[in-house]
Amino acid sequence: xxxxxxxxxxxxxxxLQKIESDGPWGNWELYKLAVQMEExxxxxxxxxxxxxxxxxxxxxxxxxxxxxxxVVEKMNGKAILADEVGLGKTIEAGLILKEYMIRGLxxxxxxxxxxxxxxxxxxxxxxxxHIPAVAQRKSYVWESCDVVISSxxxxxxxxxxxxxxxxxxxxxxxxEAHKLKNNKTKNYEFVQNLKKKFCLLLTATPIQNKxxxxxxxxxxxKPGHLGNASLFSExxxxxxxxxxxDEHLKELVNTVMIRNRRADTxxxxxxRHVETITIEFSPTEQALYDAVxxxxxxSDGTKGSAFSALTLxxxxxxxxxxxxxxxxxxxxxxxxxxxxxxxxxxDLFTKxxxxxxxxxxxxxxxxxxxxxxxxxxxxxxxxxxLYLQWYLQQNGISSVPFRGGFKxxxxxxxxxxxxxxxxxxxxxxxxxxxINLQFCHHLINFDLPWNPMRLEQRIGRIHRLGQExxxxxxxxxxxxxxxxxxxxxxxxxxxxxxxxxxxxxxILTKLxxxxxxxxxxxxxxxxxxxxxxxxxxxxxSSLIQFAQDMKEGEVHAATGNS
Amino acid sequence: MQxxxxxxxxxxxxxxxxxxxxxxxxSHLTVQLTIDMDKELMNRPFYWxxxxxxxxxxxxxxxxxxxxxxxAPAELKGERIHFGSPRLHQIIQSTKKLAGYTxxxxxxxxxxxxxxxxxxxxxxxxxxxxxxDRKKDIFMSIGLNLISGxxxxxxxxxxxxxxxxxxxxxxxxxxxxxIMPKSGLTRLDTYIRTSFxxxxxSWAEEAMRRWQDDLKLLEHFYKDIDEKSExxxxxxxxxxxxxxxxxxxSIINGGLFYLSDRALG
Numbered sequence: 053x054x055x056x057x058x059x060x061x062x063x064x065x066x067x068l069q070k071i072e073s074d075g076p077w078g079n080w081e082l083y084k085l086a087v088q089m090e091e092x093x094x095x096x097x098x099x100x101x102x103x104x105x106x107x108x109x110x111x112x113x114x115x116x117x118x119x120x121x122x123v124v125e126k127m128n129g130k131a132i133l134a135d136e137v138g139l140g141k142t143i144e145a146g147l148i149l150k151e152y153m154i155r156g157l158x159x160x161x162x163x164x165x166x167x168x169x170x171x172x173x174x175x176x177x178x179x180x181x182h183i184p185a186v187a188q189r190k191s192y193v194w195e196s197c198d199v200v201i202s203s204x205x206x207x208x209x210x211x212x213x214x215x216x217x218x219x220x221x222x223x224x225x226x227x228e229a230h231k232l233k234n235n236k237t238k239n240y241e242f243v244q245n246l247k248k249k250f251c252l253l254l255t256a257t258p259i260q261n262k263x264x265x266x267x268x269x270x271x272x273x274k275p276g277h278l279g280n281a282s283l284f285s286e287x288x289x290x291x292x293x294x295x296x297x298d299e300h301l302k303e304l305v306n307t308v309m310i311r312n313r314r315a316d317t318x319x320x321x322x323x324r325h326v327e328t329i330t331i332e333f334s335p336t337e338q339a340l341y342d343a344v345x346x347x348x349x350x351s352d353g354t355k356g357s358a359f360s361a362l363t364l365x366x367x368x369x370x371x372x373x374x375x376x377x378x379x380x381x382x383x384x385x386x387x388x389x390x391x392x393x394x395x396x397x398x399d400l401f402t403k404x405x406x407x408x409x410x411x412x413x414x415x416x417x418x419x420x421x422x423x424x425x426x427x428x429x430x431x432x433x434x435x436x437x438l439y440l441q442w443y444l445q446q447n448g449i450s451s452v453p454f455r456g457g458f459k460x461x462x463x464x465x466x467x468x469x470x471x472x473x474x475x476x477x478x479x480x481x482x483x484x485x486x487i488n489l490q491f492c493h494h495l496i497n498f499d500l501p502w503n504p505m506r507l508e509q510r511i512g513r514i515h516r517l518g519q520e521x522x523x524x525x526x527x528x529x530x531x532x533x534x535x536x537x538x539x540x541x542x543x544x545x546x547x548x549x550x551x552x553x554x555x556x557x558x559i560l561t562k563l564x565x566x567x568x569x570x571x572x573x574x575x576x577x578x579x580x581x582x583x584x585x586x587x588x589x590x591x592x593s594s595l596i597q598f599a600q601d602m603k604e605g606e607v608h609a610a611t612g613n614s
Numbered sequence: 615m616q617x618x619x620x621x622x623x624x625x626x627x628x629x630x631x632x633x634x635x636x637x638x639x640x641s642h643l644t645v646q647l648t649i650d651m652d653k654e655l656m657n658r659p660f661y662w663x664x665x666x667x668x669x670x671x672x673x674x675x676x677x678x679x680x681x682x683x684x685x686a687p688a689e690l691k692g693e694r695i696h697f698g699s700p701r702l703h704q705i706i707q708s709t710k711k712l713a714g715y716t717x718x719x720x721x722x723x724x725x726x727x728x729x730x731x732x733x734x735x736x737x738x739x740x741x742x743x744x745x746x747d748r749k750k751d752i753f754m755s756i757g758l759n760l761i762s763g764x765x766x767x768x769x770x771x772x773x774x775x776x777x778x779x780x781x782x783x784x785x786x787x788x789x790x791x792x793i794m795p796k797s798g799l800t801r802l803d804t805y806i807r808t809s810f811x812x813x814x815x816s817w818a819e820e821a822m823r824r825w826q827d828d829l830k831l832l833e834h835f836y837k838d839i840d841e842k843s844e845x846x847x848x849x850x851x852x853x854x855x856x857x858x859x860x861x862x863x864s865i866i867n868g869g870l871f872y873l874s875d876r877a878l879g
Contacts, residue, residue, distance in 0.1 A: 059863035078713030081630040086709045090866045098748040106698025128747045155749045249855040276831030
């Protein structure tokens with residue numbers, strides 16, 4: 053076999069030049085040193101990891117080292133790192149990158165992460181890995197620096213986009229890669245067109261809802277690995293998947309994906325304590341909730357109307373401000389609304405105004421005072437976030453907000469304020485990802501997301517490596533509302549909190565419920581009576597239970613055979 | 615590489631570059647840089663430019679390297695240095711730059727009435743890298759006798775114990791090479807290339823196979839699309855960059871050694 057051989061002739065030319073001009077010649081001691089050091093830097097094997105030798109101050113965990121080794125030796129440097137939240141995917145990525153840089157296979161690197169994580173990545177790569185990574189702030193950085201960190205949103209925009217496509221990258225890392233689950237988005241298209249010699253996709257939730265998501269993710273990394281689009285959907289979409297198919301898919305996916313679970317790592321984790329706190333509405337809050345429950349903006353009983361009533365109900369469980377905000381948008385939606393519609397809305401506005409109290413906020417205040425330590429509050433609604441900040445301040449408690457929309461610098465600043473001076477951080481969903489707050493161990497879910505994966509991400513902000521205390525999670529649920537139904541079904545009946553999130557992942561995939569959130573909206577919103585809803589929810593939870601039993605059965609069978 | 619080796623390396627490096635060692639303990643090493651070394655290592659061109667313009671008094675830096683933090687005094691300020699630290703790699707690069715080429719003569723004590731002939735040897739220390747999506751290196755040191763044409767491997771190791779000096783010693787004289795350095799370099803290059811011809815190159819065959827496998831998947835992925843998109847061609851290029859096997863020869867350093875016929879034993 054013919055292998056291309058290259059050498060450079062510069063040395064020869066300069067050497068002949070030196071003979072011509074009789075020197076200057078290098079010192080013997082330095083000459084010997086140069087050889088001695090180079091001999092030290094020789095990497096005698098294709099296999100094995102060099103990086104740990106170069107990083108004496110870093111003590112990677114066994115599962116992290118194993119992951120790095122597997123990516124380099126078995127996956128040829130292209131992998132999805134899908135460890136559960138908090139197991140140190142960044143460390144794994146850093147190890148792998150360092151390995152390739154030491155071996156001289158990688159020089160130019162592009163790292164795309166959520167804006168809130170840019171500084172943190174730069175800090176970790178520089179301090180833990182001695183990789184001179186630079187956060188992209190000026191446009192010349194793309195060309196002049198070898199290792200650049202940026203958000204996708206910045207990178208995909210002009211003029212950056214064109215500059216990036218002109219660079220020859222050796223290595224691309226994408227954090228929070230589950231955001232690329234949809235192949236119709238601009239972000240997906242952008243990443244698809246990047247030249248990916250070596251590539252790592254990092255996500256804690258490779259499948260959030262649909263099995264297609266894993267197809268799109270894998271196809272970014274290794275197009276064709278799961279077949280092409282038409283073949284894949286023919287095989288898996290819509291059909292009740294049987295287990296053999298799934299096993300086959302799983303096997304294929306596992307050749308490009310590493311997924312460590314908490315339970316497998318053998319690390320002693322601090323515990324999670326979950327406490328549900330039931331809150332009772334005050335009379336005015338109850339009146340508002342009842343009013344929005346009756347609300348049918350367009351009385352044809354379509355799905356859309358159930359959806360908006362449900363949205364308002366959920367908001368009413370959070371704050372009157374959240375309801376007000378949505379109502380305002382609904383009012384602005386039509387240029388020329390019917391008098392009936394306007395009257396209905398006005399009636400609701402009156403109810404909002406009549407609400408004089410937020411029972412949940414009162415409860416939260418009481419709890420925060422009792423905890424007397426750092427607390428994170430998560431809410432789904434920005435209006436609630438603003439209200440809570442105001443309310444806590446009225447009661448002498450300082451807090452900082454956190455949102456996905458904040459600029460990077462502001463996010464870093466808020467995190468630091470919270471760590472150093474401030475007792476409470478109030479975050480909305482979008483701000484939940486990509487911020488590490490393991491110095492705090494109390495979390496209040498002021499309202500609950502309907503997608504359990506998102507809840508896991510919330511908890512993952514504090515329950516991760518580096519957390520030294522047991523983690524306290526307080527779930528607020530208002531009595532006799534949709535919220536209570538969801539809490540009972542999703543979070544208590546299926547014992548979500550005791551489960552490892554990966555299990556739920558498996559179960560949902562097996563069940564072929566393409567979108568758990570849509571399903572729940574359907575159950576809660578479309579049921580004619582309480583009784584009907586209860587039956588549907590019971591069905592759903594026994595389905596989950598069944599899938600889980602089946603899974604355990606498999607495990608037992610497997611151990612039995614071995 | 616052990617911390618002790620790094621410590622020794624630093625000491626040798628700075629001594630060889632005429633820097634005064636201010637403090638040398640098992641845990642740390644403090645050196646006073648010369649102006650040249652400050653320019654080489656401290657990366658502050660503006661400072662030096664400013665001094666030269668204003669005619670100020672140069673004040674080159676002193677650096678403390680902590681090689682054993684466990685034993686170093688707690689209040690000691692300095693740079694912790696270890697195998698992976700950027701500073702160490704900077705100094706290694708600097709060493710290679712400063713000692714890329716050498717010319718040395720064997721030192722023999724003058725003997726009454728005796729004249730020692732010294733034979734010219736051309737030597738190269740090289741790193742041979744086998745590279746695909748993985749990589750490994752081989753170190754090779756060879757020397758060519760420019761009179762006889764003999765080539766020996768492991769030259770560096772054999773020349774290490776020989777006492778050498780940069781100036782031709784009294785009562786020694788050099789023999790003129792029959793092979794010119796330029797053609798000597800060509801002979802060495804040919805020798806290196808044939809040296810790994812018979813090596814086991816299954817690594818390259820396996821890389822080609824991985825490449826072909828991924829190419830097949832890629833073709834399949836884009837099978838139903840008539841007009842191939844740009845991403846198809848990008849992916850194809852990426853696979854080439856990832857897997858294509860090649861062998862790279864890089865010269866660490868080399869030079870001319872004038873040695874007596876007994877020098878290499």
